[in-house]
Amino acid sequence: MVAHATMLTIAYLGPEHTNTHLAAQRRFGTRxxxxxxxxxxxxxSAVERRRADYGVVPVxxxxxxAVTHTLDRFIDFKDSPVRIAGEIEFPIRHYLxxxxxxxxxxxxxxxxxxxxxxxxRRWLRAHLAHKIVLLETNSTAEAxxxxxxxxxxxxxxxxxxxxxIGREEAARGRHLAAVxxxxxxENKTRFLILSLRQPRRGRRHKTSLLFALKDRPGALxxxxxxxxxxxxxxxxxxxxxxxxxxxxxxxxxxxxGHESEPQVKRALRAxxxxxxYLRVLGSYPTAKA
Amino acid sequence: MVAHATMLTIAYLGPEHTNTHLAAQRRFGTRxxxxxxxxxxxxxSAVERRRADYGVVPVxxxxxxAVTHTLDRFIDFKDSPVRIAGEIEFPIRHYLxxxxxxxxxxxxxxxxxxxxxxxxRRWLRAHLAHKIVLLETNSTAEAxxxxxxxxxxxxxxxxxxxxxIGREEAARGRHLAAVxxxxxxENKTRFLILSLRQPRRGRRHKTSLLFALKDRPGALxxxxxxxxxxxxxxxxxxxxxxxxxxxxxxxxxxxxGHESEPQVKRALRAxxxxxxYLRVLGSYPTAKA
Numbered sequence: 001m002v003a004h005a006t007m008l009t010i011a012y013l014g015p016e017h018t019n020t021h022l023a024a025q026r027r028f029g030t031r032x033x034x035x036x037x038x039x040x041x042x043x044x045s046a047v048e049r050r051r052a053d054y055g056v057v058p059v060x061x062x063x064x065x066a067v068t069h070t071l072d073r074f075i076d077f078k079d080s081p082v083r084i085a086g087e088i089e090f091p092i093r094h095y096l097x098x099x100x101x102x103x104x105x106x107x108x109x110x111x112x113x114x115x116x117x118x119x120x121r122r123w124l125r126a127h128l129a130h131k132i133v134l135l136e137t138n139s140t141a142e143a144x145x146x147x148x149x150x151x152x153x154x155x156x157x158x159x160x161x162x163x164x165i166g167r168e169e170a171a172r173g174r175h176l177a178a179v180x181x182x183x184x185x186e187n188k189t190r191f192l193i194l195s196l197r198q199p200r201r202g203r204r205h206k207t208s209l210l211f212a213l214k215d216r217p218g219a220l221x222x223x224x225x226x227x228x229x230x231x232x233x234x235x236x237x238x239x240x241x242x243x244x245x246x247x248x249x250x251x252x253x254x255x256x257g258h259e260s261e262p263q264v265k266r267a268l269r270a271x272x273x274x275x276x277y278l279r280v281l282g283s284y285p286t287a288k289a
Numbered sequence: 290m291v292a293h294a295t296m297l298t299i300a301y302l303g304p305e306h307t308n309t310h311l312a313a314q315r316r317f318g319t320r321x322x323x324x325x326x327x328x329x330x331x332x333x334s335a336v337e338r339r340r341a342d343y344g345v346v347p348v349x350x351x352x353x354x355a356v357t358h359t360l361d362r363f364i365d366f367k368d369s370p371v372r373i374a375g376e377i378e379f380p381i382r383h384y385l386x387x388x389x390x391x392x393x394x395x396x397x398x399x400x401x402x403x404x405x406x407x408x409x410r411r412w413l414r415a416h417l418a419h420k421i422v423l424l425e426t427n428s429t430a431e432a433x434x435x436x437x438x439x440x441x442x443x444x445x446x447x448x449x450x451x452x453x454i455g456r457e458e459a460a461r462g463r464h465l466a467a468v469x470x471x472x473x474x475e476n477k478t479r480f481l482i483l484s485l486r487q488p489r490r491g492r493r494h495k496t497s498l499l500f501a502l503k504d505r506p507g508a509l510x511x512x513x514x515x516x517x518x519x520x521x522x523x524x525x526x527x528x529x530x531x532x533x534x535x536x537x538x539x540x541x542x543x544x545x546g547h548e549s550e551p552q553v554k555r556a557l558r559a560x561x562x563x564x565x566y567l568r569v570l571g572s573y574p575t576a577k578a
Contacts, residue, residue, distance in 0.1 A: 061530075062535035062536060065529055068353070068354055136403075185533075186534060186535040188535045190536075217517070217520060217522045217523075218516070218520075220523055221513040221514055221516065221517040225510055228507035231506060234510075236528070236536070236538070237526070239354075239527055239528075240354055241353070243352055243474055245475060246351035249525070
């Protein structure tokens with residue numbers, strides 16, 4: 001939680017009551033104003049146009065990988081003044097939400113967000129091995145709503161018994177049963193905090209870069225060598241299509257350290273030799289694990 | 290097209306008449322038997338259980354990036370005997386398919402596969418800038434079917450005028466208008482050919498690797514150095530969650546060359562020093578551009 005004299009406005013990828021909303025609330029507390037936006041692009045725009053002090057968007061899940069819409073927004077708008085001012089790690093706990101009348105073996109269809117369905121693929125295969133239909137919704141909150149309105153909206157549907165994958169809170173006080181979907185794998189989502197402001201210094205920092213390589217053999221190896229030389233620990237590399245030419249890529253790199261540190265400055269100067277384009281997306285305090 | 294004495298069975302990610310089907314037909318011709326499978330996992334299984342001689346799955350799109358289901362199948366089943374025996378590049382041409390009665394400005398909703406909707410995001414924003422609802426389907430073929438059945442299945446829906454993004458062929462002979470969605474960006478999908486067989490030698494080859502790095506600073510730089518030293522051109526690097534521990538990654542690398550060439554053998558031996566796990570997924574002829 002961040003203490004400020006004036007009330008902060010936090011734009012986040014909506015709708016309300018999703019994991020992004022909860023992650024934002026955990027960081028910015030109860031004394032901020034929250035504005036949900038329909039798309040990742042709208043969250044960036046809210047920060048760019050100063051309608052919000054901070055934006056919160058998901059960037060990566062520990063099972064499903066990168067949230068490509070968020071990465072691509074940095075590629076598509078290379079001149080945007082938005083910087084990464086922080087990150088939030090948030091544990092994801094999925095529940096199977098169903099009317100008490102629907103037993104596990106009677107369920108014919110499961111509503112949820114595509115990411116949640118993907119994250120629970122293993123559990124669904126083990127526990128609902130009979131043929132079920134997966135129905136995609138825009139959020140896990142919408143999925144739980146869909147369970148309640150299913151019979152009314154689709155009276156002639158052959159699918160009578162439906163469930164949702166969602167958060168436990170969404171089921172409360174609505175005559176729905178929620179059982180946790182147990183999976184031994186660590187399921188966390190990492191969110192970026194976007195801002196035009198410089199973040200305060202923390203104890204440990206992380207820096208995020210976006211760059212395009214010159215087209216020559218060994219370019220990626222040359223790009224990474226300065227980090228090894230300066231003993232800087234890369235925590236992440238992600239390639240994304242440049243969208244200019246097929247099979248050309250831009251790269252996102254995260255490493256431990258702050259852009260103001262001398263060894264980081266030296267590494268960035270050396271990196272510039274192998275890149276066509278290089279942008280520091282931000283140096284910010286590392287999320288506590 | 291491949292000539293064989295006996296008829297080949299080709300499993301592909303269905304349903305029928307999708308780009309994967311067309312890409313498979315272009316490579317394996319009219320004298321093969323085609324079997325559509327509902328998921329990427331089922332295509333791999335068909336090859337593993339020898340129900341098919343070859344499998345065809347999408348692996349990457351030039352605008353939207355990696356098809357993560359396909360990459361993750363290699364990670365989730367590291368002991369699978371399936372190898373990459375080839376690749377197919379296929380241009381993607383999207384059409385807006387609508388009943389002749391629906392004008393551009395009257396369209397309220399657009400059905401399509403999430404990848405197609407993502408690839409056409411820019412066009413949709415420019416040409417259907419009025420608020421439209423995006424409705425996801427399992428394939429572009431299903432999206433066109435949905436336009437025809439929309440009024441019958443959802444008689445009370447407030448969305449009267451709907452369209453689909455799909456292939457031109459799907460609209461033919463069905464009283465639907467199809468106009469190409471013009472986008473200046475190169476839109477191609479790359480498909481992998483899966484097999485238990487060794488591919489024939491071609492003129493130019495590509496090799497695909499999957500590996501996990503030892504946890505030490507400079508590990509990724511050390512892993513790439515041997516390729517630079519041997520003047521081997523990396524064409525692609527992709528990181529994916531290991532799914533064992535949050536924020537640990539496995540890497541996919543493609544490079545020019547065949548695993549039987551001496552410089553490739555030397556690079557692979559050196560790479561082994563920085564990896565916990567290393568698997569050659571296949572050496573195969575490069576797709577003609």
